[in-house]
Amino acid sequence: MxxxxxxxxxxxxxxxxxxxxxxxxxxxxxVRKNPVEVAPHCWERASQPFQRIDIDFAGPFLGLYFFVIVDSYTKWPEVKIIPDMTTDTTIDRLREYFVTYGVPSIVVSDRGVQFTSDQFQAFLKRNNIMHKMRAPYHPATNGQAEWFVQTFKDKLKALKCERKAVQFELYKILMAYRRTAQLESHHQSPVTTGKSPSMLVFGRQMKSRLDLLVPVNAQENSSREEGGNVRRFAINERIAARDFLGSAMAVRDSN
Incomplete structure (x- = not known):
């Protein structure tokens, strides 16, 4: 904030x-969590965007299931509402993610049956992805996804969100999170970056309705409406202009 x-x-x-x-x-x-008793152990930071992603499921929550993907380097989150938590659904959502952001080198998950199945392991092998799993009975070792799962669930609870409004509220949560710098004060986050996820992914801040608070001068507005630079002519300057109602070029004074 x-x-x-x-x-x-x-x-x-x-x-x-x-x-x-x-x-x-x-x-x-x-919905505020109790203070952390001990400092969590952090994963070694990835060296580039979408090199290592953390994945996890959430639900049933408000009667819905969610598939969460968080990029380790940029903290860019994706949350998909899914019909079930099967291996087929998991692979399908990851393929959709790969098409958008590319194939990662490492996937971090828990030891759920969806992730340990032969089908999922074969999928990772075909894409040459290393699979790292967190320690049993210790969800904090899957820090990125686990932490964001709790974050967005807390936000939905605080909003007293109804099931029919979950997708809409989820969009707003993702927009705010992707635009917010990951600062050192965010002590519950496994690793901080000092920049917003959108800055690390796109090299610029995502535009939102908050940007309407920033005044834009009239000349910039005019240029945007025209789609480029505005040409200006002096009074009495001779110009050539096409007359689309006739068949010849007309030379007129710009009075």
């Missing part, structure tokens, strides 16, 4: 006001 707010406005007590707003939110307090 602080990061996004400072991107558009500032006042003297901005940090304190935002902290008080968050602390006094009853719905956020109900």
């Amino acid at each position: 602080k990061s996004l707010t400072r991107s558009y406005c500032w006042w003297e007590t901005i940090d304190r006001d935002i902290e008080e707003l968050s602390r006094d939110c009853c719905e956020c307090a109900r």
